[in-house]
Each structure stands twice: as C-alpha cells, then as structure tokens.
Amino acid sequence: MSSEPNRSGQRRKDYVAYIAVGLFVLVMILELLLVTWLPRKMITEKFWERDEAQQELVGLMDKLRRNMRGGAIHCQNSWQEGEVDLALSCLDEIAKYLRDNQDNMDRAQIRRVYKLLRWFEIRYNKWAEKRFCVSVETIDIEPLLRKSLEKYHEKLGDKGKSDGGD
Secondary structure: OOHHHHHHHHHHHHHHHHHHHHHHHHHHHHHHHHHHHHHHHHHHHHHHHHHHHHHHHHHHHHHHHHHHHOOOOOOOOHHHHHHHHHHHHHHHHHHHHHHHHHHHOOHHHHHHHHHHHHHHHHHHHHHHOOOOOOOOOOOOOHHHHHHHHHHHHHHHHHHHHHHHHO
C-alpha cells in the first residue's frame, strides 16, 4: 500500500508539468504571433489610412471644382466672378499637382493639401451665402462736391469784396 499513494502523487506532478509545458508553449506561440502579426497589421492599417486620406482629398477636390464650375455660386458683378475664377484656377493647379504627385505624397503633405482644400470649402460656403471677399464700394460724392463748391463760393465772395473795396 505504500507504493500506491506514491504513484498518484507522481501522476499529479506529471499533469502539472504537462500543463506548465503546454502553457509555456502557448505563451511562446502567442508571443511569436504578436511579434510577427502586429507589425504587419499596423503597416496595413497605416497604408489604408493614407489611402483613405488620399481618397477623401481627391473627393473634396472634385466636389469643390464641380460646384464652382456648375454655377452654384451666383455672382452679382465681375469682381465676385473674378474671385470665384481665381479660386477655381488655384483648385485646377492643385488638381494637376495631385495627379502628378499623388502616389509620392506622404501623410504630412496630404494633410497640408487637405487643410488648404478645407479653406476653399469654407470660402465656397461663404460665397453660397453671398459673402465675398471683394466688394464694390460706392461713394456718394454729392455732399463732398456741395461742400467744396460752398467753400469755393465763399472764397470768391471774399475775394470779390476785397477787390471791390480797394
């Protein structure tokens, strides 16, 4: 009977050893997966993030150019038309730049161009509300002329009195 309890204790040690070895192997496999899979996952996410940013950039560019060309902005004079045409010309130049350099742009460049396009979008929304940067001011010159003529007549009157009194 003395050998019987010894075997059950040995079996328990064998199970604990097998569980420890199994957990050790599992942890090693998980660490290897983490070391190999995580960098790949991050690279692909960064790649897609850049790709999505480029798509959003091009979409905003196309939307702005289409809206400005489509006559959505109603200008009241040639000054306002010139302001819109100047912005559209700038957008056309940015579109050419994007077409030539889109594949070589890094995220910082994409961000800068996107900020610039957002500025154009803000300006476009103000134009839609009839708020332009360039405005034509009219000067009512009649009061100024009247005042100048009065001063002129006063001087002529004073001169006439001084000439007639001598």
